[in-house]
Amino acid sequence: xxxxxxxxxxxxxxxxxxxxxxxxxxxxxxxxxxxxxxxxxxxxxxxxxxxxxxxxxxxxxxxxxxxxxxxxxxxxxxxxxxxxxxxxxxxxxxxxxxxxxxxxxxxxxxxxxxxxxxxxxxxxxxxxxxxxxxxxxxxxxxxxxxxxxxxxxxxxxxxxxxxxxxxxxxxxxxxxxxxxxxxxxxxxxxxxxxxxxxxxxxx
Amino acid sequence: xxxxxxxxxxxxxxxxxxxxxxxxxxxxxxxxxxxxxxxxxxxxxxxxxxxxxxxxxxxxxxxxxxxxxxxxxxxxxxxxxxxxxxxxxxxxxxxxxxxxxxxxxxxxxxxxxxxxxxxxxxxxxxxxxxxxxxxxxxxxxxxxxxxxxxxxxxxxxxxxxxxxxxxxxxxxxxxxxxxxxxxxxxxxxxxxxxxxxxxxxxxxxxxxxxxxxxxxxxxxxxxxxxxxxxxxx
Numbered sequence: 001x002x003x004x005x006x007x008x009x010x011x012x013x014x015x016x017x018x019x020x021x022x023x024x025x026x027x028x029x030x031x032x033x034x035x036x037x038x039x040x041x042x043x044x045x046x047x048x049x050x051x052x053x054x055x056x057x058x059x060x061x062x063x064x065x066x067x068x069x070x071x072x073x074x075x076x077x078x079x080x081x082x083x084x085x086x087x088x089x090x091x092x093x094x095x096x097x098x099x100x101x102x103x104x105x106x107x108x109x110x111x112x113x114x115x116x117x118x119x120x121x122x123x124x125x126x127x128x129x130x131x132x133x134x135x136x137x138x139x140x141x142x143x144x145x146x147x148x149x150x151x152x153x154x155x156x157x158x159x160x161x162x163x164x165x166x167x168x169x170x171x172x173x174x175x176x177x178x179x180x181x182x183x184x185x186x187x188x189x190x191x192x193x194x195x196x197x198x199x200x201x202x203x
Numbered sequence: 204x205x206x207x208x209x210x211x212x213x214x215x216x217x218x219x220x221x222x223x224x225x226x227x228x229x230x231x232x233x234x235x236x237x238x239x240x241x242x243x244x245x246x247x248x249x250x251x252x253x254x255x256x257x258x259x260x261x262x263x264x265x266x267x268x269x270x271x272x273x274x275x276x277x278x279x280x281x282x283x284x285x286x287x288x289x290x291x292x293x294x295x296x297x298x299x300x301x302x303x304x305x306x307x308x309x310x311x312x313x314x315x316x317x318x319x320x321x322x323x324x325x326x327x328x329x330x331x332x333x334x335x336x337x338x339x340x341x342x343x344x345x346x347x348x349x350x351x352x353x354x355x356x357x358x359x360x361x362x363x364x365x366x367x368x369x370x371x372x373x374x375x376x377x378x379x380x381x382x383x384x385x386x387x388x389x390x391x392x393x394x395x396x397x398x399x400x401x402x403x404x405x406x407x408x409x410x411x412x413x414x415x416x417x418x419x420x421x422x423x424x425x426x427x428x429x430x431x432x433x434x435x436x
Binding site for chain 2: 191
């Protein structure tokens with residue numbers, strides 16, 4: 001079964017679970033700016049320590065998070081190898097370490113914040129834009145559909161890959177990509193029908 | 204009891220790029236549905252899903268009109284959808300939120316504004332369907348039976364007057380199909396059930412057999428099911 005690479009919400013009562021969504025998001029944005037503006041080994045080291053501390057404080061299941069972030073970690077390893085070869089160990093640590101820390105912090109955010117709370121926050125933040133025709137509840141719903149869509153697309157991709165393998169076509173990208181795109185689009189249409197049937201977006 | 208009227212309804216579908224410009228999915232059909240449980244049966248592609256989808260405006264008639272409790276579906280779609288709940292064959296597309304409780308909460312958004320009250324209401328709904336232990340689970344990790352039960356709970360959370368179910372047991376194993384079937388037949392709502400399960404059809408008050416977009420039999424389920432068996436046999 002595919003696991004979402006953006007992490008899945010884990011219910012809990014830790015301080016990080018109780019913090020307002022805006023505070024957590026601003027913190028994440030702030031730390032991202034710090035990582036870019038004050039680039040260096042000390043900053044990266046600090047961010048890594050902070051990310052691990054927050055993960056422990058939020059009781060993020062690190063094994064599960066590592067499994068979910070497997071693809072990201074592979075990409076990071078390749079990037080690290082490239083950086084070591086091109087610019088040396090220190091530069092590789094600064095760049096890749098900061099990225100790993102930010103991914104881990106983002107995982108802390110998603111695992112401590114339910115989508116419903118995110119939707120409420122997005123709806124609240126977008127309320128002033130109502131006068132310009134923006135529908136905050138619909139934007140928030142699109143946001144949640146995007147999050148829900150990631151593991152679902154991975155599941156469809158895995159099924160499609162298995163189907164191609166079963167027909168001995170695992171080396172044929174068309175046999176994999178064409179049904180994948182068709183199934184994802186069909187799923188999107190079915191979701192649209194389901195939302196329509198539930199009266200969501202009617203008012 | 205609710206009333207669903209189809210008045211000379213025709214549904215045609217475009218076939219872009221195909222050799223035939225239009226396909227008539229449902230031939231001119233006039234029906235007055237007042238019974239509590241109505242089964243729509245027929246072969247694949249016969250038009251029964253189209254007929255079911257007409258009831259809450261998922262499909263618009265090309266000609267004629269569909270009226271639900273006095274409301275024209277084409278004109279008063281929003282009001283009709285508040286009265287008509289719809290359950291799909293594949294619940295995966297119907298479950299749009301990441302966790303079980305959040306998905307039921309989505310159904311309740313227009314009914315319960317406060318987040319905490321909504322969470323409590325969602326939990327109460329889940330409890331009534333024996334799903335409360337799954338409240339915080341990702342919908343992605345549920346079994347097929349649990350997903351269909353959740354989809355049904357999400358629809359029934361808003362207490363619709365009519366429930367339309369489009370082959371809700373087709374993807375389920377025998378035990379889950381029986382569970383969903385029993386649940387559907389225990390509901391106080393008017394039920395329109397498109398199904399291949401003839402045992403379920405026999406439990407209805409009325410059955411309608413559709414073939415190639417035409418109603419070929421309509422009446423007591425025993426007679427209509429016998430007609431269907433003779434037709435395919």
